[in-house]
Amino acid sequence: MREQEGWLIYTNNDTQDLKPGEYMLMADPPEKPDAAFVRGISQKLRAEVLDRDGSTCQMCGKAAGEIDPDTGRKVRLHLGHIVDKIYGGKDELSNLRALCSTCNQGAKNVTTEKPSAIWLLAQVRRAGLDDQKAVYEWLRTKYGD
Ligand SMILES: [Zn+2]
Known part of the structure; x- marks a missing residue:
């Protein structure tokens, strides 16, 4: 949760008050846990995209919350740009689609990252x-x- 959702949780690495394996929640959970994945995109737009796409990955058809047979983990949907921002794509409904982590990763490999x-x-x-x-x-x- 610390890594993926930005929860402020202390471990024994952060404070000597805690023993190894003990955790302390230092602040209320963030209101927008997926903020890291939707930089600049409003919650409203995100909801619109997911609603339009039926909360289903538009590349492989996996639905949010299903167990992904490839990873054994629950499918998380991200918003992917159809036309990448570096090619002038905009943060708007027509240029966004729901993608699972796996496909989002793959799309990144194709369009931006080596x-x-x-x-x-x-x-x-x-x-x-x-x-x-x-x-x-x-x-x-x-x-x-
Ligand atoms: Zn997918």
């Missing part, structure tokens, strides 16, 4: 032998033996 080595290696490990060999051949051609 894939990390960890992510790439995970994909290569998941791939079939022929595809792994194709990757190997491509790397060998590019970088030599």
